[in-house]
Amino acid sequence: MHCTSKALLTGAFGPALRRSSTVPPAFLLPSFSATYQSAFSTTTSFQARKDGNPNRGVSALRRTGLNKRQRATYPLVPKDGPVVLPKPVLDPEQRSAIEVDENHGLWDFFNVDRDSLFTPTQLAAHGRGWSVQELRRKDWEDLHRLWWVCVKEKNRVDTFKKERERVGTMYGDYEADERMKEIRVTMRSIKFVLTERWYAWENARNVAMQDDEVNLYANPDEGERAYLPAGSEQPEMQMRARRTEEQAEDAASSEEMPPPTPEAERREPVRV
Amino acid sequence: MAMATRASLTPFRVGTKELHLPDISITLLRTANSPAHTAKFQVPPWFSKLDLRDYLFHVYDVRILSVRSYVKQSRVQEGDPKIPRPQPSRWHRPRPTKFMTVELERPFVWPEEPEDYAEWNKGEMEESEEEQKKLQESLGPTRDTIGNEERRTAMRDQAKALLEGRVKWKPVAEKGSGRLLGR
Numbered sequence: 001m002h003c004t005s006k007a008l009l010t011g012a013f014g015p016a017l018r019r020s021s022t023v024p025p026a027f028l029l030p031s032f033s034a035t036y037q038s039a040f041s042t043t044t045s046f047q048a049r050k051d052g053n054p055n056r057g058v059s060a061l062r063r064t065g066l067n068k069r070q071r072a073t074y075p076l077v078p079k080d081g082p083v084v085l086p087k088p089v090l091d092p093e094q095r096s097a098i099e100v101d102e103n104h105g106l107w108d109f110f111n112v113d114r115d116s117l118f119t120p121t122q123l124a125a126h127g128r129g130w131s132v133q134e135l136r137r138k139d140w141e142d143l144h145r146l147w148w149v150c151v152k153e154k155n156r157v158d159t160f161k162k163e164r165e166r167v168g169t170m171y172g173d174y175e176a177d178e179r180m181k182e183i184r185v186t187m188r189s190i191k192f193v194l195t196e197r198w199y200a201w202e203n204a205r206n207v208a209m210q211d212d213e214v215n216l217y218a219n220p221d222e223g224e225r226a227y228l229p230a231g232s233e234q235p236e237m238q239m240r241a242r243r244t245e246e247q248a249e250d251a252a253s254s255e256e257m258p259p260p261t262p263e264a265e266r267r268e269p270v271r272v
Numbered sequence: 273m274a275m276a277t278r279a280s281l282t283p284f285r286v287g288t289k290e291l292h293l294p295d296i297s298i299t300l301l302r303t304a305n306s307p308a309h310t311a312k313f314q315v316p317p318w319f320s321k322l323d324l325r326d327y328l329f330h331v332y333d334v335r336i337l338s339v340r341s342y343v344k345q346s347r348v349q350e351g352d353p354k355i356p357r358p359q360p361s362r363w364h365r366p367r368p369t370k371f372m373t374v375e376l377e378r379p380f381v382w383p384e385e386p387e388d389y390a391e392w393n394k395g396e397m398e399e400s401e402e403e404q405k406k407l408q409e410s411l412g413p414t415r416d417t418i419g420n421e422e423r424r425t426a427m428r429d430q431a432k433a434l435l436e437g438r439v440k441w442k443p444v445a446e447k448g449s450g451r452l453l454g455r
Contacts, residue, residue, distance in 0.1 A: 098308045098379050098381050099379075100308075100378075100379060100380055100381050101378050101380075104334070104378060104380050105328070105332035105333040105334035106300060106311060106332060106334055106376075106380045108332055109300040109332075110383065114383050115383060115386075116382065116383040116384060116385050116386060117385075117386065117392075119391045119392065120391070120392060121391070144292070144293075147293050148331065151294075151295065151296070151297070151331070152331065154297045155297050155298055155299065155300075158297050158298075158299045159299050159300045159301075161299075162299050162301055162314065163301075163302055164392070166301075166302060167385075167389060167392075167394070168389075168394060168397075168398065169394070169397040169398055169401055170389055170392035170393060170394040170397050171392050171393045171397065172392055187295065190293070191293070194293075
């Protein structure tokens, strides 16, 4: 700070001081506008409570009672006689019994006798799961139905397991696990059979694509035959089939043919 | 399983995603203190309220009015419960469990509990657990702090009887057949 020149100091401080007395700087202008002026107060204004809440100010703790505009659903002060308020029935035995529908869907979470809990003996009384060999003879309808029987049985076993855990330590877990194993065997077999069936269908389709005697694109509604042995010639049919094949080859080269839906799969599935 | 006729009669819009072989289990839970118009389920953690509504409708033919959902966080635990060997300082938090409470159209009450759980050997299992606990404690690091209450009581009674003069004290050696010879 060796700058002691008077001219420099007046240039730096003098004019600035003089300017502030007359014109405020630009950044202070908003503070002078009337719209920005408001009272500085942290108290909530009365307008803030007008939010349309009919229960505003009604408090059971402060015993305010109801608003002027509010009306009790139960007559607090009847015209004649004392005030009678309904009393809650605290003893569960004195409450009126609830009628449960015999066909309620939630009964499917229980066994046939509708017991509260499977005994270990009841849990152990089960057969084996379905084997793959047995399920190969079943169609999709049966397999689908059996799958859902398994899902419901799993839910049943799980429900009883939770109930046992709630009650305390007791027997039944081993039996439940054994039962669950058989359910899993069945479910695995169903998936195995379906996978096997799909591969068989896919392989047959590939073979038929290569075979000249098979017309995959035959329309049986128009009297076309899918299987055309080489010996038996049907000129008109053959011509039509060949024409269809040529068209199909063109189509197949452009895009892969989607697998046709089996009849059974057209059944409405579960939407979850 | 949704039939075409029932699907057209749905009181609500069911989902459009087709699941042919879903492997989803839900568990009905007993709620003794809840109203009869409610039912509580434990569902997979990824289950949504709409999933449960459609599941109950299609699989169990149960119609509901509303669903409430609750995810219960599991407590942190040390080691894997499946592994019998202790795994110290390997803390982790198991997956949370999801519960849903539905409001039923028709009330449902659980069947009554059995009088006693003798068929499930509940009493024996509890006694066995108690014994196991005692054994664990007697082998554990705090085994020297366990006192023998029966022995203590017997000694106290014996001392009291001696002080009151009901029993006369005899040296133990005299009770035996042989005589203890001094050195």
